[in-house]
Amino acid sequence: MSKTKVSVVKVEKPEGNAQFMAGKYVRNEEDVKKIKAAVAEAVELAIGSLDTIIKKGDIVLIKPNLAFQAPPESFAVVDPRTIEAVVSYIKENSKAAKVVVGDNPSLGMHVGRAKPAFKDSKMEEAAKLGGADEVIYFDETEVVPVEVEGAVVFKHATVFKPFLDADVVINLPKMKVHLAGTVTLGLKNWNGIIPNCHPNDQQQGAHRIDLGQKMADLYKIRKADLVIVDSVIGMEGQGPHAGSPIEMNLIVAGTDTVAVDSVAASIMGFQPMEIPAIRCAGVEGLGEIDLEKIDVVGNSIESVMKHFKRPNGDPIGMYNGLTCAMQQTCPGCFVNVRGALDSFALSGIDMKTFLEKNGEVIVISGGVPDFEPELCKDKDIFICGDCWELFPSVDKVKEGAALARSVTYYPGCAPVYIFAQLNADLQKLAAACYTFPCPK
Numbered sequence: 223m224s225k226t227k228v229s230v231v232k233v234e235k236p237e238g239n240a241q242f243m244a245g246k247y248v249r250n251e252e253d254v255k256k257i258k259a260a261v262a263e264a265v266e267l268a269i270g271s272l273d274t275i276i277k278k279g280d281i282v283l284i285k286p287n288l289a290f291q292a293p294p295e296s297f298a299v300v301d302p303r304t305i306e307a308v309v310s311y312i313k314e315n316s317k318a319a320k321v322v323v324g325d326n327p328s329l330g331m332h333v334g335r336a337k338p339a340f341k342d343s344k345m346e347e348a349a350k351l352g353g354a355d356e357v358i359y360f361d362e363t364e365v366v367p368v369e370v371e372g373a374v375v376f377k378h379a380t381v382f383k384p385f386l387d388a389d390v391v392i393n394l395p396k397m398k399v400h401l402a403g404t405v406t407l408g409l410k411n412w413n414g415i416i417p418n419c420h421p422n423d424q425q426q427g428a429h430r431i432d433l434g435q436k437m438a439d440l441y442k443i444r445k446a447d448l449v450i451v452d453s454v455i456g457m458e459g460q461g462p463h464a465g466s467p468i469e470m471n472l473i474v475a476g477t478d479t480v481a482v483d484s485v486a487a488s489i490m491g492f493q494p495m496e497i498p499a500i501r502c503a504g505v506e507g508l509g510e511i512d513l514e515k516i517d518v519v520g521n522s523i524e525s526v527m528k529h530f531k532r533p534n535g536d537p538i539g540m541y542n543g544l545t546c547a548m549q550q551t552c553p554g555c556f557v558n559v560r561g562a563l564d565s566f567a568l569s570g571i572d573m574k575t576f577l578e579k580n581g582e583v584i585v586i587s588g589g590v591p592d593f594e595p596e597l598c599k600d601k602d603i604f605i606c607g608d609c610w611e612l613f614p615s616v617d618k619v620k621e622g623a624a625l626a627r628s629v630t631y632y633p634g635c636a637p638v639y640i641f642a643q644l645n646a647d648l649q650k651l652a653a654a655c656y657t658f659p660c661p662k
């Protein structure tokens with residue numbers, strides 16, 4: 223049996239990268255052409271011709287990673303130049319009747335809406351420049367209930383209809399690290415095929431320690447026909463939203479998402495088995511995780527590999543005066559509190575000064591057996607998630623809440639939105655401290 227192919231192709235260095243990485247996105251014709259040439263080479267090395275997956279008259283959906291309502295300079299979303307290059311390549315080289323681009327962001331500032339996210343990320347403009355027939359805001363479309371056959375944790379999905387209706391689906395993730403998922407590539411990109419339902423369910427649901435299994439389950443709904451990883455400028459460090467850009471100038475492509483993710487993760491300096499989504503999907507046999515059984519064509523992994531800075535998902539002990547009481551918790555709350563603190567750090571507000579002016583802030587989640595309620599007296603406290611009420615320490619938390627100056631609850635399991643909402647609420651407290659005498 224022939225090995226599954228994954229192509230790794232270098233992009234001739236785009237001129238605009240330097241300015242882009244310095245904080246200003248620039249699009250120029252030549253750069254789009256360079257990326258398009260690499261996309262063409264990568265796709266052709268992986269599958270020969272688009273005709274092998276796209277028939278005359280097909281509707282082709284490109285599903286990018288529009289993770290947040292964020293500008294291109296955030297590096298949290300697919301590079302608009304890559305969107306334009308992929309759309310234009312498919313339009314010119316296939317017999318598709320329609321090429322559409324659609325997604326639903328995860329969170330945006332709080333709960334993302336696709337329309338402003340497509341605009342702010344410049345993806346809409348890029349898709350149109352590439353000749354897309356339509357940009358579909360998934361959250362404005364119908365959803366279809368789907369019982370996920372063979373699912374382990376995510377058994378009942380609600381899936382955006384255009385994703386199910388398309389004849390061909392092209393997965394266009396970005397090469398990024400991720401606090402909860404270690405990396406986010408093709409498998410993780412399927413979180414955008416289901417809606418945000420706050421505080422629980424669908425995008426937030428099973429986004430806990432079982433996130434990798436959730437992504438493997440979502441992949442069972444429908445596999446991509448082709449995966450093209452935007453690896454022109456990746457994100458390392460505190461991804462998926464607060465990391466730093468890393469210049470790669472690569473396109474990685476193939477038809478087996480597990481294999482493509484395994485190769486892309488290896489290029490980033492990770493073992494495929496370290497990545498929960500790849501491990502769960504690979505071990506279940508949903509695709510090839512064993513690099514020995516993948517035919518890597520174009521460039522070898524070793525020749526292009528860069529060790530991405532790993533994300534640190536631990537919020538404890540980051541700041542003196544910001545106490546995280548999270549003794550029995552899981553990553554669904556734990557890493558998203560860290561994400562909120564990372565976002566706060568990006569706001570430019572000095573946490574140390576804020577805490578000195580405001581006084582101690584306490585963040586609680588899960589079980590807190592060693593917690594002293596007195597600690598909360600006259601402090602601002604933030605209680606994350608649902609499960610704290612299920613632990614024997616529930617009364618300690620309630621007692622602490624009764625003594626606190628202010629209490630903010632973030633319901634949900636997992637309350638993924640806290641990385642945006644807790645950040646916003648901390649900023650609100652900080653603003654009060656900077657402009658008025660502190661309420662203390």
Ligand code: SF4
Pocket residue numbers: 429430431550551552553554555556587588606607608609610634635636637
């Ligand atoms: S509420 Fe509890 S189980 Fe749910 S994500 Fe938070 S810590 Fe994990």
